[in-house]
Amino acid sequence: MKRLLNLHTHLSGLAQLLRWTLLALPVAGVVGSAVALFLWVLDRMTQTHAAHPALLWGLPVAGLAVGWLYHHFGKNSERGNNLIIDEIHEPGGGVPARMAPLVLLGTWVTHLFGGSAGREGTAVQMGGGLAHLLARWFRLGPEQVKILLLCGIASGFGAVFGTPLTGAIFAMEVLIIGRVNYQALVPVLVASVVGDAVCTAWGIHHTTYHLEVSPDAGLRAPIEWLLLLKVALAAMAFGLMARFFATLAHGIQRTLKRWVAYPPLRPFVGGLVVILMVHLLGSRDYLGLGVEASTPGGVSIVSSFEPGGATPWSWLWKTLFTTLTVGSGFKGGEVTPLFFIGSTLGHALALLLHEPVALFAALGFIAVFAGAANTPLACTLMGIELFGAHYAVYFGVACFVAYFFSGPSGIYSAQRLGVPKHGPTSIS
Missing domain, CATH: 1.10.3080.10 (Clc chloride channel)
Structure with a gap:
């Protein structure tokens, strides 16, 4: 009887694992594709600014336009990554679907005119916004929405830097200082790995950094x-x-x-x-x-x-x-x-x-x-x-x-x- 109960527990866990894997896959596919589009256009924006440095003079007007869009249409999207983190901690406020297109456009404009900014915020916010939209379509409950948001963060971060394992750990570590949330370990890993793979499949290549190591140095550097x-x-x-x-x-x-x-x-x-x-x-x-x-x-x-x-x-x-x-x-x-x-x-x-x-x-x-x-x-x-x-x-x-x-x-x-x-x- 005890063995039957253990078998039932394992089968139940396996079923839950498969269910969350199936839920994570569409998130990863959508977010990985969105990140690929974002990076492809971002590269063009960067090249355009380098070819036309006078675009810098338009930076204040570009900032005014982005600020006006967020002020009139952004709702609470202005809070960016912090909004997604808060929604995971305390579900209920929601992540507006408009967050993804707004941050996408805002980041492209920022880089076209020479603003000194990054790209992870865009990827994470797109991931969170798209994941929350899919959660509504799937009619998931609050606790399930949390897990799908973590999948969105992981797939966005992993895809934008080409670091899928980092993306999974980042999503679980960034919520609480000093603690790692393992609640969604497997779906988050699936989302990050698949999101990165989808982004790469679209032809996106990440920068290679060279840290030279002697061929005779071994797998691990000795402690000096x-x-x-x-x-x-x-x-x-x-x-x-x-x-x-x-x-x-x-x-x-x-x-x-x-x-x-x-x-x-x-x-x-x-x-x-x-x-x-x-x-x-x-x-x-x-x-x-x-x-x-x-x-x-x-x-x-x-x-x-x-x-x-x-x-x-x-x-x-x-x-x-x-x-x-x-x-x-x-x-x-x-x-x-x-x-x-x-x-x-x-x-x-x-x-x-x-x-x-x-x-x-x-x-x-x-x-x-x-x-x-x-x-x-x-x-x-x-x-x-x-x-x-x-x-x-x-x-x-x-x-x-x-x-x-x-x-x-x-x-x-x-x-x-x-x-x-x-x-x-x-x-x-």
């Missing part, structure tokens, strides 16, 4: 204690950088809300200041995504992996341009700029600590994001997916130390606190 100490010291700086970024972005947002009463005017003002900063600095290296330089010899994420590929203050300039762009109301997200900030800061620290530039650029790439998003597990895995497993121990040290030093909050204000980073803790 002096190097490990330097990585930990650099990670403290990465964590403090993450805290500075989040604090500055939220501060600019609050200041503009206080000084500029009409919301569409906030990105207009932000666009004017970005233009002023470009002409004062005399460089366009800190506009757009920053993955690859728009001009020969320019600073970018890719160039930061090479000696001489960044200036000692590249990380600070990108921080100022991005916090102003995103904080004033332009769309796109912060993650790719955080990669830029982290890799260029890692480049500078590598020269200071007399260590390989590429290794420390890779460490900064993942660790600043780990601290800003409070997702050290996901970012450690991202390092392995993007750069290989050889330096996995150093990736983990960088991400966890940066997380510890990044402060009590981050770029996502809707995150709940599960376990404090500092002070006594208990294990139950």
Whole structure:
């Protein structure tokens, strides 16, 4: 009898697993295709801006147009990623279907005219908006909607960066600081892997970053204690950088809300200041995504992996341009700029600590994001997916130390606190 009961339990679990897999597949297919379209057009927008740099002069008007659309038609879509996180915590408010097309259009416009923003926010918001729409079509209950929203986040994040395992862990880790929600482990993994596969099937190719490893080095780098100490010291700086970024972005947002009463005017003002900063600095290296330089010899994420590929203050300039762009109301997200900030800061620290530039650029790439998003597990895995497993121990040290030093909050204000980073803790 006991064996029959166990068999019944296993069969029931298998049936539930298959059901959620079948529900996750359409989410992954739709979101993966939407991300592919988004990335394909985004690449064209970036190329168009590089070919016509005078488009920068239209950034304030573009910001005004995006702000007007959100003000009159966005409803609560303006809250972006935080709205999706809140809906998972407390279902009921809903994620408007208009969020996906609005953020898609807003991000394209931002990059066409040179705003310094990312792309993960768009992918995650499209994922959440489309998943919530499918949940309504499937007539799912509140708890089931939560799981489908997690699938939307995972498939969007995994597809936009080509990191499916990271996308799954990110969706489960980003909700609560200090805890990982395993409630939807398998459907989230299915959604992220399939979403990435669908995006790739549409012909989308992701940037390859080169972190050279000797052919005779083995699968895992041996622990060099002096190097490990330097990585930990650099990670403290990465964590403090993450805290500075989040604090500055939220501060600019609050200041503009206080000084500029009409919301569409906030990105207009932000666009004017970005233009002023470009002409004062005399460089366009800190506009757009920053993955690859728009001009020969320019600073970018890719160039930061090479000696001489960044200036000692590249990380600070990108921080100022991005916090102003995103904080004033332009769309796109912060993650790719955080990669830029982290890799260029890692480049500078590598020269200071007399260590390989590429290794420390890779460490900064993942660790600043780990601290800003409070997702050290996901970012450690991202390092392995993007750069290989050889330096996995150093990736983990960088991400966890940066997380510890990044402060009590981050770029996502809707995150709940599960376990404090500092002070006594208990294990139950």
